Amino acid sequence: MLTRLPADERRAQLVESAIAVAERGGIAAVTVRGIAEHAGVSLGVVHYVFESKEALLAAMGESIVLQVSQSMHAAFGEASHHPEVRGIRGLRILLHRGLSAMWPLIEATPDRQKLSFELRSYSLRGASAADNSTATLMNAIASEQYQIMDREAVAFLNNCSERSGTTWLEPVAAVSRFGLALLDGLVLRWLVDRRSEAMLAQLDDMAGIIASKATEV
Known part of the structure; x- marks a missing residue:
């Protein structure tokens, strides 16, 4: 029953x-x-x-977005509990701590990471081929994920700059967009070759690249 x-x-x-x-x-x-x-x-x-497969896919995308947001929030929160460090070197350390805290969550869920990429790709293809109402729904699958990730990343970047006594040379939203694009590419490459040691080294490089977009106050 x-x-x-x-x-x-x-x-x-x-x-x-x-x-x-x-x-x-x-x-x-x-x-x-x-x-x-x-x-x-x-x-x-x-x-x-x-009522439709598109509605179900949108709900799946929303669920994954919320899970990603919670994971990012937990990882970045863990990084913020460390003692304060100052200057550009301190900023890089804080950024690396946040990325390193996120990595185990990514590494433990490869199938969900692949599904996240697949949903975004499917939504973009579907949005260009569907009628207006369905296209709007499909486009939301991809855009909502980035909007929520951006909010978490911007909050983390602001926290890191405040704690390290630095300021961003570009709008923090632009730094967030750049950083998430880098992370997307690295995760996709890892899904292909599963070289975790290389990924950890690249996350350290990523922290250095992002830190270079700031200066000491």
Whole structure:
């Protein structure tokens, strides 16, 4: 007998089931039947909660975004608990601590990282081929992820500059955009070759590159 759950709980259950299915087989494996079987519900329940595959994918993207945000917040928060260090060298140390704290979370979830890239690529392709309402929904999958990551990164960068007595030479939003683009590229390369030692060295290089965009007050 199907257990009756509150609407929000049922929606969250189906989204997690869809993510689990997609982690194993990619977005192409996300079907109403596959999700229903994984969640242990009828096909009608899935149809009732999500009116289209695009709506389900958007919900999956939103869930992953929130998980990424929580991971970034936890990692950056951990870095901020260290004793204060000053100057550009101190800024680099703080940046490296934050990136290093994020890395175990990334390394432990390769399938979810791949799905995150796949969702963004799918949303961009779908947005250019769909009608207006669907295109808006698809575009939100990619843009929302970056908006939330930007907020976490900007807060972290501001915290690092304040604690190290430095100031950014460019708008902090631009530094955040640049840093997240670097991180995206490094994570994608790691997903291909799984060279974790190289990744750790590159994260240190990344901290140095970002720190070069600041000066001491």
